[in-house]
Each structure stands twice: as structure tokens, then as C-alpha cells.
Amino acid sequence: xxxxxxxxxxxxxxxxxxxxxxxxxxxxxxxxxxxxxxxxxxxxxxxxxxxxxxxxxxxxxxxxxxxxxxxxxxxxxxxxxxxxxxxxxxxxxxxxxxxxxxxxxxxxxxxxxxxxxxxxxxxxxxxxxxxxxxxxxxxxxxxxxxxxxxxxxxxxxxxxxxxxxxxxxxxxxxxxxxxxxxxxxxxxxxxxxxxxxxxxxxxxxxxxxxxxxxxxxxxxxxxxxxxx
Numbered sequence: 001x002x003x004x005x006x007x008x009x010x011x012x013x014x015x016x017x018x019x020x021x022x023x024x025x026x027x028x029x030x031x032x033x034x035x036x037x038x039x040x041x042x043x044x045x046x047x048x049x050x051x052x053x054x055x056x057x058x059x060x061x062x063x064x065x066x067x068x069x070x071x072x073x074x075x076x077x078x079x080x081x082x083x084x085x086x087x088x089x090x091x092x093x094x095x096x097x098x099x100x101x102x103x104x105x106x107x108x109x110x111x112x113x114x115x116x117x118x119x120x121x122x123x124x125x126x127x128x129x130x131x132x133x134x135x136x137x138x139x140x141x142x143x144x145x146x147x148x149x150x151x152x153x154x155x156x157x158x159x160x161x162x163x164x165x166x167x168x169x170x171x172x173x174x175x176x177x178x179x180x181x182x183x184x185x186x187x188x189x190x191x192x193x194x195x196x197x198x199x200x201x202x203x204x205x206x207x208x209x210x211x212x213x214x215x216x217x218x219x220x221x222x223x224x225x226x227x228x
Contacts, residue, residue, distance in 0.1 A: 019082030080118030
């Protein structure tokens with residue numbers, strides 16, 4: 001093993017060690033803060049009632065969390081995944097930033113290059129977010145009339161759809177036929193059953209399964225034609 005491989009192996013071991021320690025610390029603080037505040041203020045909730053209410057929605061979020069972990073971790077690598085899941089805001093900021101950085105340098109998922117690029121891009125995204133939030137808080141009062149302007153309200157209401165649309169089209173155009181089928185099926189399903197719009201995380205599983213199945217059929221077709 002050369003020095004480069006030895007360094008990368010040491011880097012990965014340290015990444016997992018620090019990532020697990022910080023993830024555990026973040027989990028303890030997130031779960032401990034409400035109980036600490038409740039104990040200090042004498043306002044502890046009924047834990048039995050909390051658990052019963054959580055079960056009604058917790059199962060959906062558990063499925064969504066598992067799906068996000070399985071989808072995003074191979075894309076982000078170890079370091080990027082630890083940073084992204086600890087700092088949050090994956091879909092809106094961390095994932096687009098990591099994907100764009102990966103495409104700019106031509107790195108492939110699962111490689112050491114992608115591991116480094118993903119970690120650097122997500123760390124940069126987190127620092128920029130903190131800076132923007134700090135500036136925004138400082139200018140919150142002067143900019144309030146502009147932010148609350150009725151003319152700008154439609155723009156702010158469509159920031160997330162615009163972001164996903166721009167990001168999604170970049171991949172849709174690579175294979176329009178493959179992307180159109182699950183998009184059309186899910187659109188029709190959501191129109192016929194509007195209640196499913198609250199379970200988009202769960203619906204990633206069948207839509208992803210449709211895309212994977214169609215990709216496999218296309219691969220088999222190309223294989224028979226000798227194009228693979």
C-alpha cells in the first residue's frame with residue numbers, strides 16, 4: 001500500500017470516528033434539550049401521550065428517513081453524509097451543492113474523489129448558510145417591508161419548486177423517456193389521490209422502483225442488441 005492509499009484509509013477511519021461522535025452528540029442535544037427545558041421550567045409533557053401521537057406519524061417519517069439514508073449516502077460519501085445529516089437542509093441546499101460540485105470536477109459516486117469533493121462542498125454550503133443567516137438576521141428589520149411585499153410573495157412561494165425543477169431537468173434531459181414514465185405516473189396518482197402529497201418521502205420508493213425497472217428493461221434491450 002503506497003503513502004496515498006494509507007493516508008486515504010486513515011482519513012476514512014478518522015472521518016467515521018469523528019462523524020459518529022458528533023452525530024451522537026447532536027442526537028443527545030436534540031433529544032435532551034426539550035427534556036432539560038421542561039425540567040427547568042417545570043413543564044414536562046405527558047410522555048405517554050407524546051409516544052402515542054408520535055406513532056401516528058412516526059412510521060411515515062421512519063420510512064422516509066431510511067429511504068433518504070439509502071439514497072443520499074452513496075451519493076455524498078461518508079464525510080458528506082455526516083455533515084449533511086447533522087446540519088440538515090439536505091434536499092434544498094446540501095444535495096444540489098454536492099451534485100453540482102461533483103459534476104463540475106467530473107467525479108463519480110463511490111470514488112475517493114467524490115468523497116473529498118462532497119465533503120468540501122457540503123462544508124462550504126454549511127458555512128455559507130451560516131454567513132447568509134447571520135447577515136439576514138442583522139438586516140431582518142430593514143428588509144422586512146421588502147420581504148413582506150405582496151409583489152414578491154409569489155416568488156418566495158415558488159423557490160423550492162423552482163430549485164427542484166432546475167435540478168431535476170438536468171437529469172431528465174439525459175434520458176427523457178426513462179424520466180417521463182415515473183414522472184407521469186406519479187403526477188396522475190397525486191392528481192387522483194391528493195392526500196398522497198403529504199407522503200412524498202414514502203412515494204419515492206415506488207417511483208424509484210419504476211425508474212429502476214425501466215432502466216433494467218432498457219439495459220436488457222441494449223444488451224440483446226449488442227450495444228452494451
